[in-house]
Amino acid sequence: EVQLVQSGAEVKKPGESLKISCKGSGYSFTNYWIGWVRQMPGKGLEWVGIIYPGDSNTRYSPSFQGQVTISADKSISTAYLQWSSLKASDTAMYYCARQRVAADYWGQGTLVTVSS
């Protein structure tokens, strides 16, 4: 069974760093792209970026380029989304999703709350 399991909710202060994770199982992790999607409270879905764990090829939305870093460790079938300096506006639910043709399997989401 394909599963993507994300790390738990985080509460951080502005300026702090954070790395959230997405662990894949039940399929060949290195053969599918993994994407990240943001959903701010009460709002729609925004595409953040995507990584191919096989060779760490990464693409970002211009809206998120330079604001986040996407990485992967194929040895433990895990993708990451990280921030070096969080802002209050980063408060959102973040989803990872496996990209077959479209995003066919999704993680349960990680809620990131940034508040002083």
Next chain:
Amino acid sequence: DIQMTQSPSTLSASVGDRVTITCRASQSISSWLAWYQQKPGKAPNLLIYEASSLESGVPSRFSARGSGTEFTLTISSLQPDDFAAYYCQQYNSYPYTFGQGTKLEIK
């Protein structure tokens, strides 16, 4: 970036109704379009890929068509479980953009 525009933003309908949601792309995306359903507090769920292919396990009352810049998602006979938000997404070129969403609510 390719802009995706959905209409309507909100749709009020009753159980048994036939409803259609439209998604327009700012440039041609061939058939590289997906539709997702999202219920409150849950991750999105893939319904349709490649504009008209039904994902495994999705009820056949969902159908979709289109190519190029204009696409539609139709639910033939609304069931109580279908009241949710729906999003289109293009995956023709990076960044893979979403429409703003359509909230399907009970009339």
